[in-house]
Amino acid sequence: MLDARAITALAHERGAYAVWDLAHSAGSVPVDLNGWNADLAVGCTYKYLNGGPGSPGFLYVRSDLIEALEQPIAGWFSHANQFAMAEQYEPASSIRRFVVGTPPMLSLVGAACGIEVTLEAGIDAIRAKSIALTETFIDGISGMPEHGFTVVTPLDPAGRGSHVTLARDNALQISKALRARHLIPDFRSPNLIRFGFAPLYTTFDEVDRAIATIGSVMDSGEYLTIPASSDRVT
Structure with a gap:
């Protein structure tokens, strides 16, 4: 495993963002994105979060970066007011601006079960x-x-x-x-x-x-x- 805090600090010293891949970390080792001052992170729920095949991935964006970044694939669920049916696209100001489309509900149920058990175990x-x-x-x-x-x-x-x-x-x-x-x-x-x-x-x-x-x-x-x-x- 890598020293995420030190690598993130080094990236920031060079003016770069630090994006962490948590596929093999989430659910198996302690992860402290806030403590690392990480900018972004991606991961999956089908491995150590035990969501099963087809369960969705996830994205973390540091709160102060959310409105500074753009999602290149704009989706209906990322609208500021998705039911306004406005002619112009206005992204949400929250993490929801990175959602693409309708969430896969059945897959989310499996992920939720795995995450609940993970939290219960600690x-x-x-x-x-x-x-x-x-x-x-x-x-x-x-x-x-x-x-x-x-x-x-x-x-x-x-x-x-x-x-x-x-x-x-x-x-x-x-x-x-x-x-x-x-x-x-x-x-x-x-x-x-x-x-x-x-x-x-x-x-x-x-x-x-x-x-x-x-x-x-x-x-x-x-x-x-x-x-x-x-x-x-x-």
Whole structure:
């Protein structure tokens, strides 16, 4: 993870805005946009906010910048008075000026449920479990040096989020073999396998079973029979 406060300050010293991508942060690590003095941030609700597939993204704009910025895609919901049916477009003075069109209500319901549970659990407890889950996984992989994996994710918990990425030759074939065993990683070219740990519902038993499955796939060598084709694995 990066020092968001320091990077934001550096951007401001150079006369630039700082825009933060919270896709892998919101819902897994503490985020303090006000404390960072961040200008803008974007993120999604389908990952660690647990909104499920298709749940909407979100935008943060620092309050003093809202009226200074323009939304390039003007939508009906961004009007100052959307029911006035005025001939001229006048953007809202609030964050609503960045809304494009009718909100996806069914998707918002799923996002709301995930956010409510996240708030109920509390980000500090979520972060503590995330660290424990990823440390358990890293320890398990490190305990199998014969399989040749390199943990490229920072070993210091302060430097990582809720992912662990492994590097190894034959990463694509290994990823496919794991998927066939119902363990679903992300493959990233050329040789990376990424595992995500959603603290709200991932259990330590599941982490132990994942480690055992990886060891079994490597011991059997079954991944060597899988073609190294470039079809999508994510």
